[in-house]
Amino acid sequence: MEYFDIAIVGTGPAGLGVAFTLLEKRPGLRIIIIDRNEFSSGGLRNDCKMNFSWPVGFPEDDWDAGSAGRYLDRVEAFLAPEILARKGIDVYSHRAERLDVRLLEIRQAHLGTDGGLALIKRLVADLEARGVALSLGEKVLAVDAALGVMSTDAREISFGNAVIAPGRAGFAFLQDVMRANGVAFVDNVVDVGLRIELREERYPIVKDYYDPKFLFPKKVRTFCTNSRSAHVVQEKYEDEAGLWYSVNGHAWSRDRPANGLANFAMLKTITLTEPLASGQAYARALGAQAMLLGGGHPIMQRVGDFRLGRRSTRDAFTGDLYDFAPTLPSCTVMRALWDAMKALDTIVPGVLHPSTVLYYPEIKTYANKPVFLDPSTFLAAPRLYLAGDGAGTSRGITSAWASGMRVADGILAG
Ligand SMILES: Cc1cc2nc3c(=O)[nH]c(=O)nc-3n(C[C@H](O)[C@H](O)[C@H](O)COP(=O)(O)OP(=O)(O)OC[C@H]3O[C@@H](n4cnc5c(N)ncnc54)[C@H](O)[C@@H]3O)c2cc1C
Numbered sequence: 001m002e003y004f005d006i007a008i009v010g011t012g013p014a015g016l017g018v019a020f021t022l023l024e025k026r027p028g029l030r031i032i033i034i035d036r037n038e039f040s041s042g043g044l045r046n047d048c049k050m051n052f053s054w055p056v057g058f059p060e061d062d063w064d065a066g067s068a069g070r071y072l073d074r075v076e077a078f079l080a081p082e083i084l085a086r087k088g089i090d091v092y093s094h095r096a097e098r099l100d101v102r103l104l105e106i107r108q109a110h111l112g113t114d115g116g117l118a119l120i121k122r123l124v125a126d127l128e129a130r131g132v133a134l135s136l137g138e139k140v141l142a143v144d145a146a147l148g149v150m151s152t153d154a155r156e157i158s159f160g161n162a163v164i165a166p167g168r169a170g171f172a173f174l175q176d177v178m179r180a181n182g183v184a185f186v187d188n189v190v191d192v193g194l195r196i197e198l199r200e201e202r203y204p205i206v207k208d209y210y211d212p213k214f215l216f217p218k219k220v221r222t223f224c225t226n227s228r229s230a231h232v233v234q235e236k237y238e239d240e241a242g243l244w245y246s247v248n249g250h251a252w253s254r255d256r257p258a259n260g261l262a263n264f265a266m267l268k269t270i271t272l273t274e275p276l277a278s279g280q281a282y283a284r285a286l287g288a289q290a291m292l293l294g295g296g297h298p299i300m301q302r303v304g305d306f307r308l309g310r311r312s313t314r315d316a317f318t319g320d321l322y323d324f325a326p327t328l329p330s331c332t333v334m335r336a337l338w339d340a341m342k343a344l345d346t347i348v349p350g351v352l353h354p355s356t357v358l359y360y361p362e363i364k365t366y367a368n369k370p371v372f373l374d375p376s377t378f379l380a381a382p383r384l385y386l387a388g389d390g391a392g393t394s395r396g397i398t399s400a401w402a403s404g405m406r407v408a409d410g411i412l413a414g
Helices: 013-025 063-077 089-098 112-129 166-178 279-292 304-307 335-347 397-413
Strands: 001-008 030-036 049-051 103-105 106-110 132-135 140-144 149-152 156-163 186-187 187-197 213-217 218-228 230-239 242-251 260-269 299-304 357-364 368-370 379-381 384-386
Touching: 001 013, 001 112, 001 304, 013 030, 013 112, 030 156, 049 368, 049 397, 089 103, 103 149, 106 304, 112 132, 140 166, 149 260, 166 186, 166 279, 166 368, 166 379, 166 384, 187 218, 187 230, 187 242, 187 335, 213 335, 218 242, 218 335, 230 260, 230 279, 242 260, 242 279, 260 335, 260 357, 299 304, 304 357, 384 397
Parallel strands: 001 030, 001 156, 030 132, 156 384, 242 357
Antiparallel strands: 049 106, 103 213, 140 149, 149 156, 186 368, 187 260, 187 357, 213 218, 218 260, 230 242, 299 357, 379 384
């Protein structure tokens, strides 16, 4: 059985943050990174917008402004992205304040989906050049931290320390690992909402602020805004209970032609309490219900029809009733979200144009909350660290990378 000082599961930003930080400080370590996909599957390869300001992406149970800020400085120094200028947003901030809405001012970079893929290729080549064993297309099935053994669909590996960073899609796998290693956890928070697609000219703030973060009352927020060459996509989730879809969005970089559209999510955070305690099970049930109503697809609705209290028919998406065709045409809505959208339409007039499309559901489950042995390093059991979105320690690319760095600092100090 081959031995590695560090075995990392997941080539997302959390896993990469661990590897690069360890390599920088202790280049002689024997490190393996394993991913079930041929390429990192997360946000690095989907739009790749990076946020460098507290609190975006940081669960406040695990981070405070000071620690997040120090790690964000390190992430930015390593990735060295071009920070986008923000201008002319005072008018929006002032309108927002009058409605009890906050517009956060965030340092942002945007690579686009194609730019993100180029970044991944560069990082992967760099890891290999530094002697890291990289195994893509290999799925980790189980981890026994007490024995220091990991089994995959191809072999067994022994390790000194394991870092499990499987992202949101590895949610169920991570729960298996936690149960097998005696790590207690809760999974009771889920974000549910809509993706809104509209003509860019009706959400002109995006010309001055790529991903504007509005925080509305009742835990509703805008999230993941894409523009210029923007598309709505569907994400497939599959587990033993069946198949369901969530919508999402991304945009291409400036190298691709513009389509004049923008999209963003409007999400509401729901915290479940006993006896309904699993956010994952709740998300799955909502997803399945939407599939049923949508004939096997997410549900889509024109704002014009929604205001009239009726479901949009096929003609609303294929004919000339409205002034643009949706980018995810295969698809067949909540009071707090609708209130937030009306407020947004006052702050940026035009958002609720009759042609605007609402897609449902957009669901984010990042709510595995392990009970850490050492919360400062995300050590969950002896020799077992958990990082990234799957473990609830982050909610975005830069915070996932920061969580990986925090784990690496813990390993180096141990
Ligand atoms: C479509 C989309 C667009 C997004 N856009 C953005 C954005 O623009 N900006 C932003 O900040 N965030 C964005 N996000 C969120 C972002 O992707 C995540 O916050 C971030 O990638 C989390 O990093 P991670 O390392 O925890 O997990 P991930 O990046 O998800 O990486 C986890 C990796 O682990 C692998 N894995 C899982 N289970 C196993 C197993 N059993 N064996 C081996 N490998 C396994 C997966 O294949 C995956 O590659 C987006 C997410 C999606 C889905």
